Amino acid sequence: MSASAPATDQRAVALRNLNQRYTLPRFRSLQQWQARARALRTHLLAVNGLLPMPVAPPLRPTVFGTVEHQDYAVSKVFFQSHPGLLVTGNLFVPRGKRGPFPAVLNPHGHWAEGRLQDDEAVTVLGRGISFARQGYVAFCYDMIGYHDSSQIGHSEESDRQRLWGLSQMALQLYNSMRAVDFLQSLPEVDPGRIGCTGESGGGTQTFMLMAVDPRIKVAAPVNMVSAQMQGGCVCENAPSLRLDTSNPEIAALMAPRPLLLVSATGDWTVNVPRYEFPFVRSIYALCGAAERVESVQFQAGHNYNRDSRNAVYRFFARWLLRAKNLEAFTEQPYALGDKRDYLVFGERVRPSWAPQGEQLLDRIIARRRRQISAIWPVERREMATFRAQLGPAMAHLLMAQVPRPGEVKAPRVADKQIRGVALERIVLTRPAVGDRVPAYFLQPAARRASVATLVVSGAGKDALFDVRTGEARALVSDLLAAGQAVLLIDCWGVGEAAIPAERDQRPFDRLRAAPSRVEGRAARIKHYLTYNRSDDANRIQDILTALGYLRSRRSLASVNLVGLDRAGVWALLARTQAPFVAKTVVDLDRMEATDDSFLRRLLIPALRNIGDLTTAAALTAPGSLWLCDAGPAVQRGAAERAYQAAGKPQALRVTAGKLSPSQIADYLSRRSPRARQGPTRSAMPASR
Numbered sequence: 001m002s003a004s005a006p007a008t009d010q011r012a013v014a015l016r017n018l019n020q021r022y023t024l025p026r027f028r029s030l031q032q033w034q035a036r037a038r039a040l041r042t043h044l045l046a047v048n049g050l051l052p053m054p055v056a057p058p059l060r061p062t063v064f065g066t067v068e069h070q071d072y073a074v075s076k077v078f079f080q081s082h083p084g085l086l087v088t089g090n091l092f093v094p095r096g097k098r099g100p101f102p103a104v105l106n107p108h109g110h111w112a113e114g115r116l117q118d119d120e121a122v123t124v125l126g127r128g129i130s131f132a133r134q135g136y137v138a139f140c141y142d143m144i145g146y147h148d149s150s151q152i153g154h155s156e157e158s159d160r161q162r163l164w165g166l167s168q169m170a171l172q173l174y175n176s177m178r179a180v181d182f183l184q185s186l187p188e189v190d191p192g193r194i195g196c197t198g199e200s201g202g203g204t205q206t207f208m209l210m211a212v213d214p215r216i217k218v219a220a221p222v223n224m225v226s227a228q229m230q231g232g233c234v235c236e237n238a239p240s241l242r243l244d245t246s247n248p249e250i251a252a253l254m255a256p257r258p259l260l261l262v263s264a265t266g267d268w269t270v271n272v273p274r275y276e277f278p279f280v281r282s283i284y285a286l287c288g289a290a291e292r293v294e295s296v297q298f299q300a301g302h303n304y305n306r307d308s309r310n311a312v313y314r315f316f317a318r319w320l321l322r323a324k325n326l327e328a329f330t331e332q333p334y335a336l337g338d339k340r341d342y343l344v345f346g347e348r349v350r351p352s353w354a355p356q357g358e359q360l361l362d363r364i365i366a367r368r369r370r371q372i373s374a375i376w377p378v379e380r381r382e383m384a385t386f387r388a389q390l391g392p393a394m395a396h397l398l399m400a401q402v403p404r405p406g407e408v409k410a411p412r413v414a415d416k417q418i419r420g421v422a423l424e425r426i427v428l429t430r431p432a433v434g435d436r437v438p439a440y441f442l443q444p445a446a447r448r449a450s451v452a453t454l455v456v457s458g459a460g461k462d463a464l465f466d467v468r469t470g471e472a473r474a475l476v477s478d479l480l481a482a483g484q485a486v487l488l489i490d491c492w493g494v495g496e497a498a499i500p501a502e503r504d505q506r507p508f509d510r511l512r513a514a515p516s517r518v519e520g521r522a523a524r525i526k527h528y529l530t531y532n533r534s535d536d537a538n539r540i541q542d543i544l545t546a547l548g549y550l551r552s553r554r555s556l557a558s559v560n561l562v563g564l565d566r567a568g569v570w571a572l573l574a575r576t577q578a579p580f581v582a583k584t585v586v587d588l589d590r591m592e593a594t595d596d597s598f599l600r601r602l603l604i605p606a607l608r609n610i611g612d613l614t615t616a617a618a619l620t621a622p623g624s625l626w627l628c629d630a631g632p633a634v635q636r637g638a639a640e641r642a643y644q645a646a647g648k649p650q651a652l653r654v655t656a657g658k659l660s661p662s663q664i665a666d667y668l669s670r671r672s673p674r675a676r677q678g679p680t681r682s683a684m685p686a687s688r
Contacts, residue, residue: 003257003434003671004646005411005427005429006093006429006434006435006436006498007435007436008436009435009492009497009499009667010223010433010435010436011074011193011434011435011532011533011538012499014434015528015531015532016242016243016278016532017526017531018229018230018231018232018237018242018526018527018530018531018598019228019229019230019355019527020228020323020362021168021227022227022228022246022248023052023227023229023518024227024248024249024275024276024279025148025249026282027282027283027286027289028285029446030286031325032067033286033287033363033386033450037043037253039255040211040245040249040253040261040455041211041212042103042392042631042664043210043242043245043396044211044212044219045237045401046392046393046396046606047165047170047239047240047396047397047500047605047606048165048167048169048170048172048173048174048176048212048241048396048606049166049170049340049368049406049606049608050165050170050173050212050522050608051162051172051373051389051392051396052371052389052393054082054100054174054367054371054389055367055371056178056181057080057082057083057142057367058080058182059079059080059178059185060079060252061077061078061079061103061182061184061185062078062079063075063076063077063091064076064348065334067341068095069095070094070095071094071096071133071465071668072092072093072094072095072097072129072131072132073092073093073132073135074090074091074092074093074129074183074342075090075091075093076090076091076127076147076342076343076344076348077089077091077139077141077344078344079180079182079344079531080178080354081108081171081174081175081177081179081323082171082174082363082367083294083364083367083540084353084355084360084363084364084365085150085151085171085175085185085353085354085360085364086152086350086351086354087141087142087149087175087178087179087182087336088141088142088146088147088149088344088345089115089139089140089141089142089344090115090125090128090139090140090141090342090344091138091139091155091248091482091510092128092129092130092131092132092137092138092139092140093132093137093188094133094134094135094136094137094413095178097135097139098333099189099190100186100187100188100190101135101136101137101189101190101193102135102136102137102189102193102194102195102316102320102321102668103136103137103138103183103184103186103189103190103193103194103195103217104131104136104137104138104139104194104195104196104197104203104251104316104320105138105139105141105176105179105183105194105195105196105197105198105206105209106124106127106128106131106138106139106140106141106196106198107141107143107172107181107196107198107202107205107209108124108140108142108143108198108199108202109198109199109202109203110156110201110202110233111201113339114142114143114146114147115141115142115146115147116147116342117341117601118336118339120237120301120306120635121300121302121304121305122199122299122303122304122305123309124140125140125333125336125342125370126331126336127140127304127309127508128140128481129334129336129643130309130313130331130332130334130459131316133315133319133332134313134321134329135321135521136195136316136320137183137188139179139199139619140184141175141179143172143201143202143205143235143489143662144168144171144172144235146173147343147344148343148344148345150345150350150356151201151355151356151357151360151656152168152171152232152356152357152360153348154168154233154235155168155233155234155490155583157234157594159599160241160358160361160595161361161593162529162605162606163364163598163599163605164361164368164606164608164609164638165266165345165605165606165609165610166240166303166361166364166365166609167234167237167238167239167605168203168233168234168235169196169208169235169236169237169238170238170239171573172205173205173208173209173212176205176208176213176557177209177212177213178197178661179626180194180209180213180215180216180601182521184215186267186668191215192217193215193217194215194216194321195217195218195219195220195319196209196210196216196218196219196220197219197220197221197222197312197316197467198221198222198605199222199223199224199238199303199304199308200222200223200302200304201224201231201233201601201649202222202223203221203222203223203224203225203608204221204224204231204235204236204247204343204559206217206220206221206222206224207218207221207224207225207247207251207254207660208250208355210251210253210254210259211250211251211253211254212253212256214255216257217258217315217319218257218258218259218315218319218320219254219257219259219260219584220259220260220261220262220312220315221261221264221367222314223259223262223263223264223267223269223302223303223304223308224269225246225247225248225263225276225280226245226247226263226268226269226271226272226276226360226672227248227253227273227275227276227279228271230242230246230247230266230530230531230675232526232527233283234386234527237477237527237530238530238603238605239529239530239605240396240399240533241395241530241605242398242530242531243337243531243532244399247589248276248279248322249279251276251280252279252280252283252284253290254293255280255283255286255287255289256284256286256287256288256289256292256502257292257295258292258315258318258319259280259284259292259294260293260294260295260296260297260311261276261280261293261294261297262279262296262297262298262304262308262312262317263296263297263298264297264298264299264300264301264302264303264308265297265298265300265525266299266300266302267300267301269297271417272295272297273295273297275617277293279297280293281293281295284391288583290676292319296308296311302463303444304491305428306331309331310329311332312602313329313330313331313555314326314327316329317329322419324387328589332531334547351626355594355678356585366478368587372390372611372615373608373686375389375390375648376618376638376641376642377618377641377642377645378501378641378644378645379645380422380637380645380646380647383621383642383645383646386464386618386642387619389617390610390615390618391576391619393610394573394576394577394610394615394616394619394680395576395577396400397605397606397607397610398537398540398576398577398604399537399606400533400534400537400540400544400574400576400577401541401542401544401577402544402545402547402548402551402571402580402610403430403544403545403548403549404548404635405552406428406546407430407432407548408428408429408545408549408552409428409430409431410426410427410428410429410439411422411426411427411429412425412426412441413425413426413647414429414655416470417445418467418470419471420444420445420446421442421445421470421472421480422442422443422444422445423440423442423467423470424440424442424554424641424666425439425440425467426438426439426440426441427439428466428489428542428546428549429578430545434578435541435545436497436544437490437491437497437542437545437546438461438489438490438495438496438497439487439488439489439546440459440461440465440467440487440488441477441485441486441487442465442472442480442485442487442488443480443484443485443486443522444479444480444483447483449483449484449485449553449555450555450556450558450650451478451483451484451485451554451556451557451559451560452484452486452487452550452556452558452559452560452561453477453484453485453486453487453554453559453560453561453562454486454487454489454543454547454550455479455486455488455537455558455564456488456489456491456526456544456562456563456564456567456571457488457560457563457564457565457569458491458494458564458565458566459494459495459565460490460491460494460495460496460497461467461488461489461490461495461496461628462490462495464476464488465486465488473661474547474662475562475564475661475662475665476483476488476663478661478664478665479665479668479669481665482668483669484560484668484669485556487549487550489542489543489546490572491538491539491542491543491567492535492538492539492541493535493538493541493655494539495539495540497542497636501549504525514593524643529605534603534604534605535603536602536603536604537604539570539574540574543561543563543570543571543574544574544577547559547561547578547580548581549580551580559580559582559583560582560583560584561574561575561578561581561583561584561667562584562585562586562664562668563584563587564585564587565584565587565589566589566601567587568587568588568589568629569586569588569601569602569613569633570584570602571584571586571588572584572586572588572613572616572617572620572627573604573613573616575616575623575625576616576619576620579623581623582624582666583623583624583625583626584620584623584624584625584626584629584665585626585627585659585664585667585668586611586625586626586629587628587658588627588629588634589629589631590629590630590631591613591631591633591634592631592632592634593631593632593635594632595608595665597633598612612633612634613633613634614634614635614638615636617639617642617652618638618639618642618643621642621643621645621646621651621653622643622646622647622648623650623651623654624651624655625652626652626653626654626655626657626667627639627652627653627654627655628654628657628660629655629656629659630655630656632656634654636654639652640652640654647655
């Protein structure tokens with residue numbers, strides 16, 4: 001076998017995790033970085049359920065219990081982000097100064113007392129007091145599951161949340177975005193001068209917010225931006241978040257807005273001045289803004305101590321207050337008093353319109369479903385808008401794409417003719433990835449085919465063709481008899497593509513989902529799906545790799561796709577990324593429209609958030625598509641409306657029962673339009 005076809009699929013052994021040291025990419029031009037930045041920002045929004053952006057409900061803010069001090073006032077605050085989900089915290093406002101004032105968001109880290117933590121290593125409320133004294137409105141708010149934010153537990157993220165793009169990180173990120181809305185709504189706040197700073201897990205929240213929300217004008221993530229530890233809490237690890245990236249690259253999305261990286265010698269940010277900061281500064285240099293990013297490090301453990309806070313005060317004063325004498329901005333002594341007096345619901349009951357747990361998720365999901373329904377295309381002019389809103393989200397949730405020309409190699413294992421069929425046993429591989437897709441390429445021995453059909457089965461290629469006897473399953477023999485070539489593959493984990501147990505370093509098939517399927521194997525990589533593609537995403541990629549290979553064969557003018565049994569849903573999703581496919585037949589295998597069905601049969605995190613398989617069918621329009629054995633997972637009426645809007649209602653067929661092999665072959669053998677040869681754009685341009 002050629003050396004270009006690895007003996008073991010490297011996707012099973014070259015796994016990523018939160019504690020490895022990542023090699024940071026190198027960008028040679030501003031244009032290269034800008035393309036990467038657009039794709040990365042889109043990816044962050046998609047995996048956090050924010051693409052398209054949720055329709056924001058009214059804030060319904062309540063500010064009460066104000067206590068006035070000589071130079072600042074502090075109030076208790078709650079408002080809603082998603083329907084019924086409350087953001088809770090304390091608002092600090094200057095006294096004796098004239099506004100409007102800049103404002104600072106203060107997310108907190110994973111301290112035992114959350115935003116009430118106050119010791120030598122960190123103070124959140126003390127930071128709020130100091131900012132207010134210096135001339136800012138400061139909002140110190142709870143992370144999900146801390147103190148007054150008790151509707152969902154902090155470490156209780158469910159499979160349902162991940163399916164719907166409502167992970168702890170996703171909920172917290174949207175809370176932070178709505179916190180910006182809240183601050184901008186206050187008459188004493190200058191809406192154009194908003195900053196954000198937080199430590200540890202609050203540092204993660206800071207750089208995630210600044211990466212996706214341009215309203216953050218100045219930021220200082222503290223003791224978190226590192227290439228060697230990405231954050232260990234569930235709230236820092238949305239599924240699919242860091243598939244091909246790491247925290248320093250995400251932090252660089254702040255460019256060219258002012259950014260201060262604060263690090264310590266006693267935690268994982270020890271190398272920031274020598275490694276991570278030069279990378280981030282190189283991005284700022286490309287943007288012509290090298291003077292807007294700074295780094296400061298202190299000899300301390302994991303912290304947001306007084307030295308670190310003073311460095312942030314000075315940096316913020318320079319950029320948000322335009323102050324000249326920066327040394328004057330240091331923290332003065334403060335007294336918090338009884339910490340319980342800062343609790344929002346210490347003596348007040350949470351409002352009845354703010355439920356908790358599954359009832360809260362039901363409300364958020366119902367609103368999302370209404371939002372997707374509202375943008376569903378009915379007329380032709382609406383189709384482009386629908387594609388623009390949901391197409392990028394689909395691409396980034398799948399994180400799979402048709403390889404570029406020349407990217408796929410196909411070393412041959414063996415060639416032979418058997419029963420009038422020319423057989424090529426090949427292994428499809430992308431050398432840069434090291435993947436391995438075993439395949440049979442078949443065509444009539446008597447003539448060269450100009451049309452090829454990729455047939456994918458969950459049982460693998462050997463269930464469709466016996467290489468020893470030449471016996472072909474009816475569908476394959478019918479297509480060959482019609483003069484077509486047929487490509488059969490073993491997708492990830494199937495047939496020859498099964499990973500030997502002794503070489504398989506994955507935790508298990510469905511991490512943090514359907515744990516009963518683990519079969520005794522212990523998880524070896526924490527937050528596996530944050531850093532590695534799911535099995536189903538790899539299978540979808542294998543289908544696209546095979547389609548890219550067929551498109552590269554010069555003798556073929558047209559390419560079709562068939563997905564059988566459990567592979568039908570893989571094929572349907574792959575088709576959304578391969579517009580050149582002429583005709584597609586998908587066996588939906590009666591898939592149900594339930595969370596349990598998706599957990600068992602199709603694990604693509606956040607897919608349900610964008611309409612899952614019904615949206616996939618709509619994005620296939622106006623391409624020829626036949627859905628058979630259709631269950632509730634695809635809403636037939638919605639799919640038909642999308643095809644009507646695309647101007648090709650006749651291109652979609654939906655059948656309740658299964659199709660016979662002859663029906664499929666007859667459909668695919670009718671004259672097909674010539675395949676489009678234009679390039680397919682990658683979902684996420686490489687960072688190298």
